Amino acid sequence: MGTRIESVATVRARRGPLSRGALGLADAAARECLARAHRQPTDLDLLVNAGLYKEKSVVEPAFAAIIQEDIGANRGHPPILGHGTFSFDVENGGCGALTAAYLIDGFARSGSMRLGMVVASDSDPAPRTSQGYRFPPVGGAMLLQATDGDEGFDGFELRTFPELGGRFESGLQWEPGRGLAHRGHNALVVTEALEYGRRCVECATSSVHAFLDRARLSLRDVDLLVATPLPAKFPDALGGELGIDRDRVAHAAEELGGAHTAGTMATLEGAIESGQLARSRNVLFVAAGAGITIGVALYRRGS
Amino acid sequence: MLTELDRTEWAHVARIESVGMKLPERRVTSRELMASARHHPHIDLERLTGIRERRVCAEGESSFSLAVDAARDCLARSRHRPDDVEMLVCASITRSIGDTTHRFEPPLSLAIKEAIGARRATSFDLSNACAGMMTGVFVLNDFIRRGAIQCGMVVSGELISGLGTTAAREIRSLYSRQLASLTLGDAGAAAIVERAPDGRPGILVAGFTTISEHSRLCLGMPSPHHREARMFTKARAIHRMAMQDAPPLLGEVFGQSGLRLEDIDYLIPHQTSARAIAAGERELRERFGAGPKHMVINVEELGNTASTTHFLALHRYLSEGRLREGDKVMLLALASGLEIGVIVLSMDQLVRTHGHAH
Numbered sequence: 001m002g003t004r005i006e007s008v009a010t011v012r013a014r015r016g017p018l019s020r021g022a023l024g025l026a027d028a029a030a031r032e033c034l035a036r037a038h039r040q041p042t043d044l045d046l047l048v049n050a051g052l053y054k055e056k057s058v059v060e061p062a063f064a065a066i067i068q069e070d071i072g073a074n075r076g077h078p079p080i081l082g083h084g085t086f087s088f089d090v091e092n093g094g095c096g097a098l099t100a101a102y103l104i105d106g107f108a109r110s111g112s113m114r115l116g117m118v119v120a121s122d123s124d125p126a127p128r129t130s131q132g133y134r135f136p137p138v139g140g141a142m143l144l145q146a147t148d149g150d151e152g153f154d155g156f157e158l159r160t161f162p163e164l165g166g167r168f169e170s171g172l173q174w175e176p177g178r179g180l181a182h183r184g185h186n187a188l189v190v191t192e193a194l195e196y197g198r199r200c201v202e203c204a205t206s207s208v209h210a211f212l213d214r215a216r217l218s219l220r221d222v223d224l225l226v227a228t229p230l231p232a233k234f235p236d237a238l239g240g241e242l243g244i245d246r247d248r249v250a251h252a253a254e255e256l257g258g259a260h261t262a263g264t265m266a267t268l269e270g271a272i273e274s275g276q277l278a279r280s281r282n283v284l285f286v287a288a289g290a291g292i293t294i295g296v297a298l299y300r301r302g303s
Numbered sequence: 304m305l306t307e308l309d310r311t312e313w314a315h316v317a318r319i320e321s322v323g324m325k326l327p328e329r330r331v332t333s334r335e336l337m338a339s340a341r342h343h344p345h346i347d348l349e350r351l352t353g354i355r356e357r358r359v360c361a362e363g364e365s366s367f368s369l370a371v372d373a374a375r376d377c378l379a380r381s382r383h384r385p386d387d388v389e390m391l392v393c394a395s396i397t398r399s400i401g402d403t404t405h406r407f408e409p410p411l412s413l414a415i416k417e418a419i420g421a422r423r424a425t426s427f428d429l430s431n432a433c434a435g436m437m438t439g440v441f442v443l444n445d446f447i448r449r450g451a452i453q454c455g456m457v458v459s460g461e462l463i464s465g466l467g468t469t470a471a472r473e474i475r476s477l478y479s480r481q482l483a484s485l486t487l488g489d490a491g492a493a494a495i496v497e498r499a500p501d502g503r504p505g506i507l508v509a510g511f512t513t514i515s516e517h518s519r520l521c522l523g524m525p526s527p528h529h530r531e532a533r534m535f536t537k538a539r540a541i542h543r544m545a546m547q548d549a550p551p552l553l554g555e556v557f558g559q560s561g562l563r564l565e566d567i568d569y570l571i572p573h574q575t576s577a578r579a580i581a582a583g584e585r586e587l588r589e590r591f592g593a594g595p596k597h598m599v600i601n602v603e604e605l606g607n608t609a610s611t612t613h614f615l616a617l618h619r620y621l622s623e624g625r626l627r628e629g630d631k632v633m634l635l636a637l638a639s640g641l642e643i644g645v646i647v648l649s650m651d652q653l654v655r656t657h658g659h660a661h
């Protein structure tokens with residue numbers, strides 16, 4: 001038993017005064033994802049948010065709990081032995097969505113849940129003061145159903161390369177003497193080294209080889225590569241390094257191209273819309289994030 | 304509730320093998336904290352909460368340093384080496400490291416893993432307010448029960464007393480939504496969760512749910528204009544909802560596991576205030592017609608240390624030799640969200656090995 005992907009959805013904020021923040025994006029993506037699978041929010045057992053950058057940088061409660069309330073997933077007290085929803089956040093940069101899928105897949109394997117959803121979204125929490133923030137406002141969701149069938153995730157792996165940890169960093173920095181009345185302020189600072197993208201490709205290449213070796217598969221067995229859009233041009237660069245033909249590399253739609261934590265969903269949706277997913281049996285998910293952290297997962301589609 | 308019992312078809316049982324902690328040296332009494340209030344709100348904080356003092360970090364300490372020191376303490380009490388840890392989960396609400404007041408990327412877990420030498424571990428951060436560490440144990444329990452890993456660590460470092468500093472500066476009355484921030488103290492905690500040897504007891508049941516209609520009753524966030532963060536809590540409403548929603552869910556867990564409340568030797572609730580815990584105990588006794596043998600209150604000298612409270616209390620009771628093999632200990636999370644979580648442990652080797660360094 002594992003999980004199969006039941007649906008995926010992404011949302012990009014429009015420009016202008018009605019533009020949505022991370023919460024609105026997450027809510028909209030989650031609702032659309034449920035609608036595409038003809039599911040009700042109350043069907044959800046587990047909701048895991050992997051988004052990082054949100055309104056006011058709220059750190060408590062888990063953002064997933066707020067999303068759960070907004071979409072109406074068993075908001076109130078469930079009846080005894082009834083159906084509730086459990087929500088929490090996972091934070092693992094660009095690998096967050098794949099990490100969340102890993103945990104949901106585990107709870108499905110142990111028979112603890114039937115339906116789980118990964119949600120991720122990012123928006124600049126303070127555009128006037130943030131420095132180096134370049135991610136587009138994108139939300140994504142992926143619905144995972146427990147299954148006994150032949151389609152589903154078949155292995156996850158997260159590898160870290162801490163010796164390359166300083167290549168991408170983000171956090172709030174206290175800047176004395178800045179801001180209102182020069183009282184100082186907390187500013188979001190994002191830094192990315194020029195070589196970060198190249199290093200991610202190197203780390204991902206070795207991670208994929210190690211993963212496939214353990215799974216006793218070769219690159220010829222991989223029908224489709226679904227890689228996060230970030231760092232820039234990562235899917236094509238990784239595909240090239242691995243020797244995977246371009247028609248076996250999925251791409252996110254252009255307007256979703258810089259999606260950060262929702263990147264896995266953005267590329268997967270691109271693969272569905274292009275018809276690549278329908279033609280594939282073994283799908284290799286690869287995510288890259290700060291750390292450097294590389295997530296790899298194999299997804300087998302049914303015959 | 305999302306519930307995992309120890310008697311399903313899955314072959315393995317998970318147990319807590321070691322508990323570690325780190326407390327900063329500096330102590331700040333409730334009287335000292337309230338003396339810093341700008342608006343003289345006339346609150347007898349110690350009488351109201353039962354918190355006499357809390358630990359507060361010194362310059363140079365951070366969420367990261369607290370977490371690392373707690374993880375090292377945990378390893379020193381464990382038979383495991385850092386290389387045995389296959390999964391490391393950092394569950395802090397606060398994420399300060401160096402000059403960074405809140406780290407987003409890379410995750411704090413990666414820096415902790417490096418610092419303690421757990422090179423083999425899969426690592427990620429998990430955030431679930433004050434239920435974070437218990438949620439981390441819930442995740443590790445799942446991986447261990449189905450044989451995916453044999454040993455994991457959950458760790459948290461909470462440099463959170465700054466919220467109290469901000470609150471003291473801004474609070475005007477007993478009805479302020481920052482009142483709960485005055486209870487907070489700094490601490491780090493860590494726990495190693497491992498596969499129990501065949502036939503040995505461990506985590507009997509673990510269950511969590513989120514009553515999200517109350518998700519906005521407590522919101523914590525960095526302050527744009529102060530170095531320290533801020534938290535706004537409708538404390539009375541949260542307490543009322545927790546009292547209303549927790550007992551039926553506990554009843555559900557008891558029903559599924561075959562346990563009764565009176566079977567619980569020590570109930571460790573989330574440590575907010577002595578008054579709130581006592582009220583909770585009265586409510587439980589009224590609903591169930593019985594209560595646990597001991598209700599653990601550990602706020603007097605530490606205050607509310609956010610996601611670490613359950614493990615500081617467990618550490619203290621182990622250190623004081625109060626727990627016996629076979630005792631059933633219930634950890635009860637009531638956290639912003641509203642997160643309700645239960646983990647029941649059957650005490651085994653931990654009562655003998657706690658305190659034994661390598």
